[in-house]
Amino acid sequence: MSTHVSSPTGTPGHPIGGWRGLVADWSSDQRAFQVSWGKVMMWIFLLSDTFIFSSFLIGYMSVRIATTVPWPNPSHVFALHIGGAEVPLLLIAIMTFVLISSSGTMAMAVNFAYRRQRKACALLMLATALFGVTFVGMQAFEWTNLIVNEGVRPWGNPMGAAQFGSAFFMITGFHGFHVTCGVIYLLIVASKVLRGHYEASGNYQIVEIAGLYWHFVDLVWVFIFALFYLW
Amino acid sequence: MSATTPRTPYEEFAELRAAQQATQAAPPAAPPAVPQAGHAAPAASHAHGQQHPIGLYLKIWGLLFVLSTASYLVDYFHFTGLLRWTLILLFMVLKAGLIIAVFMHMAWERTALICAILLPPLALGVLIWLMHAESDYTFLTRGMFFG
Numbered sequence: 001m002s003t004h005v006s007s008p009t010g011t012p013g014h015p016i017g018g019w020r021g022l023v024a025d026w027s028s029d030q031r032a033f034q035v036s037w038g039k040v041m042m043w044i045f046l047l048s049d050t051f052i053f054s055s056f057l058i059g060y061m062s063v064r065i066a067t068t069v070p071w072p073n074p075s076h077v078f079a080l081h082i083g084g085a086e087v088p089l090l091l092i093a094i095m096t097f098v099l100i101s102s103s104g105t106m107a108m109a110v111n112f113a114y115r116r117q118r119k120a121c122a123l124l125m126l127a128t129a130l131f132g133v134t135f136v137g138m139q140a141f142e143w144t145n146l147i148v149n150e151g152v153r154p155w156g157n158p159m160g161a162a163q164f165g166s167a168f169f170m171i172t173g174f175h176g177f178h179v180t181c182g183v184i185y186l187l188i189v190a191s192k193v194l195r196g197h198y199e200a201s202g203n204y205q206i207v208e209i210a211g212l213y214w215h216f217v218d219l220v221w222v223f224i225f226a227l228f229y230l231w
Numbered sequence: 232m233s234a235t236t237p238r239t240p241y242e243e244f245a246e247l248r249a250a251q252q253a254t255q256a257a258p259p260a261a262p263p264a265v266p267q268a269g270h271a272a273p274a275a276s277h278a279h280g281q282q283h284p285i286g287l288y289l290k291i292w293g294l295l296f297v298l299s300t301a302s303y304l305v306d307y308f309h310f311t312g313l314l315r316w317t318l319i320l321l322f323m324v325l326k327a328g329l330i331i332a333v334f335m336h337m338a339w340e341r342t343a344l345i346c347a348i349l350l351p352p353l354a355l356g357v358l359i360w361l362m363h364a365e366s367d368y369t370f371l372t373r374g375m376f377f378g
Contacts, residue, residue, distance in 0.1 A: 058362050061359070061363070062365065068373045075306055093299070103295070104295075111285055211335075215335045226302065230302060
């Protein structure tokens, strides 16, 4: 570890300055808090993402409180009709379980990665990605249903407050985009794990870092589920 | 380091860290880490760091399922008012806490990292409070002038 401290950044006590110093400081495995830089950077990215999603949700709260037109009842809007009976929020509940399951498989993938069981790790990551694709597929189904059958648009809908559409498409769209990116991320890391790319260094922390991102996507859904669908 | 030459804080830090790593990174049973990768040293400490029994993850997984079902049932049984809000927010916070603490391993991270990540979002409370007051006001004025 001491080699990283001294070599690229100049001698201890005399770090090189200027642009070379800037490049060295940003690119040479600098660590803070005794935690590897990759993990800290992912956490900081997730922190910034937290603020983005919070802004969306707070904006949604504002328009929902401020509107004088009744808000469409999510319980009915997102209901599924099974055998003539209306089951409220069924699709959303299934999506929630799918995403939680993906988080479970991801957590176990991280575990197998640190045990250096490559096949089990990659398989669990692929299962996670598959759950993610299922989630996005169900979301596409939900969007289609809302746009085509219910006539919901970002500027209005036949069921009530016009802001419902813009808030819904903005929040779930941004979340679905995150899930899609996560699936691609997972597939890249899983294929690298499978090919033994990390065997040389023996460092499988990248799986844990990818896992952090994936769990965050699940975490955001917890809030969307509670605040958008259950309110 | 001789006691006569004053050390810079940078040197002291590097020394401290080297000492810490020497104690933390017990020789791993895994194949020897190759130092060229740059990640090797963290790997050595993390090979032990975030290793938790699978059973723990399965238990949390089950608990998340139970909590999700419970929050779904809140809607299914048409709870309303304060009871609905309390239950929804309670289940939400519990689920978020379990995911962050166990799945994202925050419970086992260093306190400095926990503070750096979990304290800043508290500022959002101010924004929520401000926007809540503001939108209440908007609602009232809309009712007065367009009602």
